[in-house]
Amino acid sequence: MDTATMDLDAIKQSMAKTNDLFSSEVFGKRNFAAIDQIYTRDARILPPGRQMASGRPEIKGFWYDIIRSFNARSAVLESVDVIAAGEGVVEIGKALLTAHPAGQPEVQWDVKYVVLWKQEDGQWKWHVDIWNMNA
């Protein structure tokens, strides 16, 4: 089904639930199993300073490493724009990441991102996820 003919507000609400899972479960509780509800099976992430990673096992490994090694505390995501894109949606967003590495002061990163969303098993999930830092 083409998202241009769907209720974009309903999709946005569903997207907000997925984004909240990332904040509350992955960053908040370090529940990496929740990544199954956030990323599609064949999702790809393109993280700064690393090679592209493909599929949930690699993506879980990435977030596990990052969140533990930086002692990441929170990720606050905000949609800036949502563009209908066939069966998917392209989101432009920003995020504030907070971490507290052992023995160091708290650090924050202003991040911006682009995510191609896709519906899988009735849920809106991240299919292609790329981001970078503002500074």
Place this chain on the structure above:
Amino acid sequence: MDTATMDLDAIKQSMAKTNDLFSSEVFGKRNFAAIDQIYTRDARILPPGRQMASGRPEIKGFWYDIIRSFNARSAVLESVDVIAAGEGVVEIGKALLTAHPAGQPEVQWDVKYVVLWKQEDGQWKWHVDIWNMNA
């Protein structure tokens, strides 16, 4: 028109022409007017280390600054994947940027990117453009 029902190979050929313009005109000849043929009027770029920039005047200013201040010499783009996305297309790609700053050795950056493409005035152009470095 939905790109899922169009000839994706024909679109890819048209996309390759736009990518070539970026390499040959913008990086090769520093012809920043060619950006009109590469980015849509209301395109957005999300460069690492900077805020998002919107519209061609801001985008021209960005590339003008970067290419001159780093004495950038070449940008070689390669499509890794092209995904039909409604009236647009999402491209995952990689790029090799070469620069030769005054008084310094030549430097190269391995870059990966995601571009949402859109047709404007009969040409396929970059509508949302985000990238980061591999290292």
